[in-house]
Amino acid sequence: MDARSEHVAGHLLAWYDRHARTLPWRAPPGSPAPDPYRVWLSEVMLQQTTVAAVKDYFAKFTTRWPTVADLAAAEDAEVMAAWAGLGYYARARNLLACARAVAESGGSFPDSEDELRKLPGLGAYTAAAVAAIAFGRRAVVVDANVERVVARLFAIDAPLPGGRTEIRAATDRITPDARAGDFAQAMMDLGATVCTTRNPRCLLCPLSGDCTGYRAGEPERFPVKAPKAAKPHRQGRAFWIVRNEKVWLVQRPGKGMLGGMRALPDDGWSARGDGSGEGPIAGPWTPGGAVQHGFTHFTLDLHLALYSRSEVVSLPPDAGEWWPLDRLEEAGLPTLFAKAARLGLAAMGETDR
DNA sequence: TAGCCGTGGTT
DNA sequence: TAACCAAGGCT
Numbered sequence: 001m002d003a004r005s006e007h008v009a010g011h012l013l014a015w016y017d018r019h020a021r022t023l024p025w026r027a028p029p030g031s032p033a034p035d036p037y038r039v040w041l042s043e044v045m046l047q048q049t050t051v052a053a054v055k056d057y058f059a060k061f062t063t064r065w066p067t068v069a070d071l072a073a074a075e076d077a078e079v080m081a082a083w084a085g086l087g088y089y090a091r092a093r094n095l096l097a098c099a100r101a102v103a104e105s106g107g108s109f110p111d112s113e114d115e116l117r118k119l120p121g122l123g124a125y126t127a128a129a130v131a132a133i134a135f136g137r138r139a140v141v142v143d144a145n146v147e148r149v150v151a152r153l154f155a156i157d158a159p160l161p162g163g164r165t166e167i168r169a170a171t172d173r174i175t176p177d178a179r180a181g182d183f184a185q186a187m188m189d190l191g192a193t194v195c196t197t198r199n200p201r202c203l204l205c206p207l208s209g210d211c212t213g214y215r216a217g218e219p220e221r222f223p224v225k226a227p228k229a230a231k232p233h234r235q236g237r238a239f240w241i242v243r244n245e246k247v248w249l250v251q252r253p254g255k256g257m258l259g260g261m262r263a264l265p266d267d268g269w270s271a272r273g274d275g276s277g278e279g280p281i282a283g284p285w286t287p288g289g290a291v292q293h294g295f296t297h298f299t300l301d302l303h304l305a306l307y308s309r310s311e312v313v314s315l316p317p318d319a320g321e322w323w324p325l326d327r328l329e330e331a332g333l334p335t336l337f338a339k340a341a342r343l344g345l346a347a348m349g350e351t352d353r
Numbered sequence: 354t355a356g357c358c359g360t361g362g363t364t
Numbered sequence: 365t366a367a368c369c370a371a372g373g374c375t
Contacts, residue, residue: 258358
């Protein structure tokens with residue numbers, strides 16, 4: 001390691017010793033590594049997700065399933081419902097697959113980056129993070145925080161995503177052999193609290209003396225990113241069908257949008273286009289209001305259609321289930337449908353059922 | 354490789 | 365308000 005890199009790593013670790021955030025899944029700086037199960041669970045939950053959003057889910061999961069064996073033994077539907085609201089539901093499917101793979105092979109997580117990388121749901125980032133944080137292995141841990149810190153530190157001009165190769169090489173250069181987990185978490189804390197996307201607090205930064213972007217007076221210019229395409233707007237309908245204080249819910253296909261989650265029946269809207277307007281039965285339907293919901297690649301206006309006859313002619317039993325209205329919270333609806341269900345319940349309140 | 358996949362907070 | 369974006373992975 002060259003002198004500048006050693007300087008950077010030393011300053012950063014000293015800063016972390018004083019300013020590390022206290023988080024439920026984290027051990028204090030310099031202390032023994034935490035339970036790999038908790039490290040892994042937190043890292044998966046934190047993929048593209050803020051610390052604030054994760055905290056309650058982490059507490060819920062670790063209370064309900066204290067070990068990886070407990071999680072491996074859980075029912076699919078239980079875990080999907082517990083994940084409801086956190087988003088990116090493929091993570092929950094992979095979480096279960098990973099827990100079961102680990103349980104099958106003796107109940108312990110592998111302690112090397114290469115072996116971790118083979119588990120479902122662990123990509124380059126997560127495998128490196130778990131290897132470093134849970135097992136003290138030197139690994140090059142690069143998430144969006146690290147990308148930002150490193151791009152500024154070295155004033156890397158190459159726009160993302162292509163510039164990742166150069167950023168990764170630079171991160172490798174400054175990563176020390178010792179305290180690998182602390183170093184990775186220090187970089188992420190720095191990115192989250194000091195080297196922020198907008199309005200970085202360079203005057204508080206332990207690396208400002210080494211930072212090329214700061215010296216040039218334009219740290220916020222980095223990392224350079226390719227422009228993003230505009231999000232299309234889509235229209236869709238969801239259907240609120242109630243009988244005997246129960247509402248008709250379906251389970252979405254295992255893959256794709258909101259895959260594997262319980263949902264209200266809908267008319268087939270997607271990122272590619274509007275829905276057909278057609279529901280699972282013929283109607284008649286009454287307008288029940290609309291909600292707007294933003295997904296990664298499009299914005300959806302979801303209009304709720306209320307079934308307005310007292311008797312449902314027929315619904316195929318294997319296509320869904322009648323779910324008690326007073327236990328709707330337990331259904332684990334993703335946020336889009338939870339919003340729509342609120343509309344449905346409100347409409348019933350207005351008509352006094 | 355680039356498109357797909359949620360959600361909620363910030364500006 | 366609308367755009368941006370956060371401890372990414374999969375195909």
